[in-house]
Amino acid sequence: MKPPIGRDTRLCMSLAARPGNFGSRFHNRLYELLSLDYVYKAFTTTDLPAAIGGVRALGVRGCAVSMPFKEAVIPLLDGLAASAKAIDSVNTIVNDEGVLTGYNTDYLAVRELVARAGIAPATPFVLRGSGGMAKAVAAALKGLGFGHGCIVARNTATGPALAAAYGYAWQAELGGLSAPLLINVTPMGMRGPEENALAFPEDRIAACETAFDVVAMPAETPFLARARTHGKRLLTGDAVIVLQALEQFVLYTGVRPSNDQVATAAAFARSAASCRALEIRAYEFREQQT
Known part of the structure; x- marks a missing residue:
């Protein structure tokens, strides 16, 4: 007691x-x-x-x-x-x-979650977003040895700066970019104005191996729900x-x-x-x- x-x-x-x-x-x-x-x-x-x-x-x-x-x-x-x-x-x-x-501990949590999933550090990734939580995710991936990644962010100040800080590529728009590990660190799919937004196109989700959405509300975003239907590994903001x-x-x-x-x-x-x-x-x- x-x-x-x-x-x-x-x-x-x-x-x-x-x-x-x-x-x-x-x-x-x-x-x-x-x-x-x-x-x-x-x-x-x-x-x-x-x-x-x-x-x-x-x-x-x-x-x-x-x-x-x-x-x-x-x-x-x-x-x-x-x-x-x-x-x-x-x-x-x-x-x-x-x-x-x-x-x-956001940084620690992301490191632990990715490590538990057993994703090989050689796996290329695409990370959408360049705010504070995106920095925690990028730093955690770098700390785990992930060397091949691209930051996709429209903000031409924070996007290139985040990419340069951790040695990753940057581009303003997703375009035709794809990767085995897709990470959403934007408000797309979050409850509110963008709750129906899909963070990545259907074809990119179908082709990936792991879908990681840092959004926690709702627990399953449209991105994660679509990835689940394709049988992908899911990492959640919750x-x-x-x-x-x-x-x-x-x-x-x-x-x-x-x-x-x-x-x-x-x-x-x-x-x-x-x-x-x-x-x-x-x-x-x-x-x-x-």
């Missing part, structure tokens, strides 16, 4: 412009399942330096960081782990007795959300839950009461593409 909240309870938190419920429900459910004396609470702030000073001064164990604080928080920390250095972006802070270290939250949990507690415990917490976090969290994640995703 989880101990009652008391003076020894360790606090973890999140900072976001639009706080949601997914992280709170996921982490707190795991604390209950594992009988850990922790509590997790979402916050927002208009004074980031003061908030981070509070994390340090009050001994807050861990702090998740969402838009628009992921880059602004870096100068306020004592150091960056390799995951954050890879993309110059922080979504997780760990407080070790007043020393604050930044991590990026899996990325769960994996990144899991890696935060492990960083904060030093405990790695079982697969069944993670599945239970994820189902609880996705319940009707947490739909708002997925809406916020979608908002953040759109903001990262600008």
